[in-house]
Amino acid sequence: MANTVNESRAAEREESSTGGLRQRIGGLPVVSQVVDRVGQHDDNLMGYALIAPWFLWASVFLIFPFLFALYLSFHEWAIISPTKPFVGIEHYVSLFTGDLFWQLLKNTLYFFLVNVPTQIVLALGVAVLLDRIIRGRALYMAGYFVPYVTSGVVVAVVFKWLYAPDGYLNQVLGVVGTEINFLGSQTWAMPAIAMMVSWKFIGYYAIIFLANLQSLPENIYESASLDGASEWQQFRYITLPLLNPSILVVVILSTITAFQIFTEPFIMTSGGPNGATKTFVLEIYRNAFSYLEMGYASAMGVILAAMIFVISYVERNYVDQEVSV
Incomplete structure (x- = not known):
């Protein structure tokens, strides 16, 4: 019983010292900047992941059709014809x-x-x-x-x-x-x-x-x-x-x-x-x-x-x- 109590106290002291060491390391200016940048990077990745489906949809159904229409507006194309001669404006x-x-x-x-x-x-x-x-x-x-x-x-x-x-x-x-x-x-x-x-x-x-x-x-x-x-x-x-x-x-x-x-x-x-x-x-x-x-x-x-x-x-x-x- 005494051994168990001693072991738990030792574990608490080790965890306390480790936590204090982490706080002291995290408080260093250089380490704190690195942590902030990593956090910002994670937020950016999450933002990109959330807008990716919409951007994919917009690329297929909005951006590409508009760019293709803009391209065709300077060309002559009869749909069934394989050629698209350039006619300018x-x-x-x-x-x-x-x-x-x-x-x-x-x-x-x-x-x-x-x-x-x-x-x-x-x-x-x-x-x-x-x-x-x-x-x-x-x-x-x-x-x-x-x-x-x-x-x-x-x-x-x-x-x-x-x-x-x-x-x-x-x-x-x-x-x-x-x-x-x-x-x-x-x-x-x-x-x-x-x-x-x-x-x-x-x-x-x-x-x-x-x-x-x-x-x-x-x-x-x-x-x-x-x-x-x-x-x-x-x-x-x-x-x-x-x-x-x-x-x-x-x-x-x-x-x-x-x-x-x-x-x-x-x-x-x-x-x-x-x-x-x-x-x-x-x-x-x-x-x-x-x-x-x-x-x-x-x-x-x-x-x-x-x-x-x-x-x-x-x-x-x-x-x-x-x-x-």
């Missing part, structure tokens, strides 16, 4: 000097100006109403979100029937003695498609706004109420500034959607009437797979990507503001 010159590019830009900007503000205002209104609902909120959220998860082709086919001369909307308008050829009119075709796209995405953007609304601190509104601020003043001077992060996300996402619209005009109007609903992605598809002009289509794609990047950058600098709570 011929495709870009043809785009900027032709009428097609400016028509596409006009149509896209028109769609952008109609669609983006409509989506933001309606989605924010829906989010504010959902934020005030206590019972059955999840059910309403699901109802507004259903159009977003519904296939774009299905939605386009349904609205094509609704917009038809003998469709439901014109039957309702017929009660007041009028009729609108929504998809056959150069005036109404693009606004009709824009309204349909807004209806489809409102639920998705409303969920983004709602998540931000529910994260806002209640004490700010209580203080504002005590100071005599009305509900509109609270919304204007408190809620809107604090919603800047979600507003920025919605603005950029809706901008990308507006510039990349394809399914709706392809299904509903095929770019008509008289080119009123032609879009960049629709013409990229036609040039690449119908006319087999992959180089020309790639040049259009590169220009479209550049425009989206520039507009998103401007929006970020204009909308994004840091608000302190």
Whole structure:
């Protein structure tokens, strides 16, 4: 028994002396720098390991396709042809000097100006109403979100029937003695498609706004109420500034959607009437797979990507503001 006690005491003294020696060695400036560098190296390796899957996905589906499109934009390629002759900036010159590019830009900007503000205002209104609902909120959220998860082709086919001369909307308008050829009119075709796209995405953007609304601190509104601020003043001077992060996300996402619209005009109007609903992605598809002009289509794609990047950058600098709570 005494031997066991002595052995345990000796082990404790040895461990204490070893721990003290380690602390003294670790306290040396040189050793401490080495330990810090090793720790930082481990953190870097962990960071690289975590972003590696995303970087692999982005390399395969984003970076490589863009670089390949950029390469093809300076070459002539008919997809089925094994050769890709170099043509320089011929495709870009043809785009900027032709009428097609400016028509596409006009149509896209028109769609952008109609669609983006409509989506933001309606989605924010829906989010504010959902934020005030206590019972059955999840059910309403699901109802507004259903159009977003519904296939774009299905939605386009349904609205094509609704917009038809003998469709439901014109039957309702017929009660007041009028009729609108929504998809056959150069005036109404693009606004009709824009309204349909807004209806489809409102639920998705409303969920983004709602998540931000529910994260806002209640004490700010209580203080504002005590100071005599009305509900509109609270919304204007408190809620809107604090919603800047979600507003920025919605603005950029809706901008990308507006510039990349394809399914709706392809299904509903095929770019008509008289080119009123032609879009960049629709013409990229036609040039690449119908006319087999992959180089020309790639040049259009590169220009479209550049425009989206520039507009998103401007929006970020204009909308994004840091608000302190």
